[in-house]
């Protein structure tokens with residue numbers, strides 16, 4: 321086995337186990353993990369297919385191990401992990417990818433099919449987690465990636481048991497995440513829609529053609545990081561905010577790096593200014609391909625303390641501001657049959673937080689509006705992505721946490737945080753990932769949180 325070098329391989333030295341690796345998504349994951357430098361143990365029942373993939377990986381200079389294993393058999397799973405650890409080293413990454421489904425309405429009663437799906441999709445996942453979790457917690461390091469599905473969130477006639485199994489994976493993952501986050505172990509759920517397998521193209525986070533992006537709230541924090549990363553990936557970026565002096569500094573930095581950026585003074589609550597922002601962008605850089613609705617504000621205060629003017633401000637920026645920007649680009653995108661709207665939601669688009677009621681309401685609005693807009697424009701070539709960050713170290717977060725004067729909230733929140741929070745660049749990477757996938761792919765939601773602050 322030829323091993324990779326440290327320099328160009330982000331997963332150099334890591335050991336990964338991928339179940340269901342003999343074809344489709346599992347094979348693609350194995351290849352990409354190996355290309356990134358991981359030593360990959362590939363598990364499935366069809367050993368001949370695994371061996372072919374192992375040979376291909378070896379030819380590319382990667383390290384892979386083909387292990388015959390039926391995930392429904394707990395003893396075989398334990399052996400898989402023992403063999404992997406004695407050959408490659410302790411498991412850092414487990415990708416629970418093996419899964420099966422049958423399309424048939426439940427009333428037609430094929431109970432043996434129900435059992436098979438429960439055995440693979442639920443018990444199989446548990447068998448694999450059971451074989452690695454103690455070691456990961458002891459070593460204070462590990463990542464469990466569970467292949468859920470869009471069926472882990474929505475029902476679909478004909479796949480009731482499969483849907484139930486993926487709801488199980490979602491619920492179990494959320495709970496496990498809370499249990500092990502302080503032990504250095506991360507738990508990720510991936511929710512793919514329909515995937516053409518095998519042979520899905522690999523995509524890199526670069527832009528094939530020069531795209532025009534508008535980023536609101538670009539003068540600092542997350543918006544500034546997104547602007548820099550979009551420009552570095554080749555987009556021409558119009559940056560909007562009220563503090564144009566800050567925008568100009570970022571514009572200069574981007575120009576020095578060889579990128580193209582435009583600094584535009586714009587208050588997103590003012591519809592006329594937003595229309596001008598888009599007109600100016602289109603006449604200077606070209607039609608808008610990507611809109612990142614990032615501008616947002618919050619105040620940490622319980623509603624009962626009645627600062628109604630703060631409620632209005634949050635509604636104006638976080639709801640009306642987002643609508644103003646969408647209103648200024650959506651017809652053009654639909655006409656051109658191409659466009660991507662990225663809405664900066666929040667973990668608070670999914671969960672409540674004392675002191676953030678109006679903010680939370682505004683992000684629930686963003687989630688609901690985005691889901692509906694997505695259904696309206698998906699056939700017009702337009703994609704709508706919601707990013708849901710947990711706490712991110714930005715000027716906005718630092719200011720609001722250090723100046724809050726609400727007694728109830730002061731008991732709940734401390735600053736600095738008791739654990740590492742996210743850097744704005746992490747959120748920028750998620751935006752870049754979403755907008756650089758091929759046109760037929762829609763990354764509709766990305767929830768990214770500090771490891772120790774799960775939902």
Ligand SMILES: NC(=O)C1=CN([C@@H]2O[C@H](COP(=O)(O)OP(=O)(O)OC[C@H]3O[C@@H](n4cnc5c(N)ncnc54)[C@H](OP(=O)(O)O)[C@@H]3O)[C@@H](O)[C@H]2O)C=CC1
Pocket residue numbers: 536537538539540541542543560561562563564586587588589613614615616617637641664665666667708709710711712713714715716717
């Ligand atoms: N930080 C965090 O923990 C999280 C943040 N988010 C979301 O990410 C987004 C960015 O947050 P973050 O970077 O932390 O915030 P910051 O407060 O650090 O930055 C906010 C940005 O929004 C701009 N902005 C505010 N009001 C307006 C307005 N009326 N018109 C135009 N621009 C405006 C500000 O620019 P200027 O003042 O120059 O106009 C600034 O560039 C928000 O939507 C927020 O809800 C989501 C989850 C977590």
Ligand SMILES: CC(=O)[C@H](N)C(=O)O
Pocket residue numbers: 618665666667668673709710711717
């Ligand atoms: C801005 C916040 O602090 C909030 N927790 C969020 O995640 O959006």
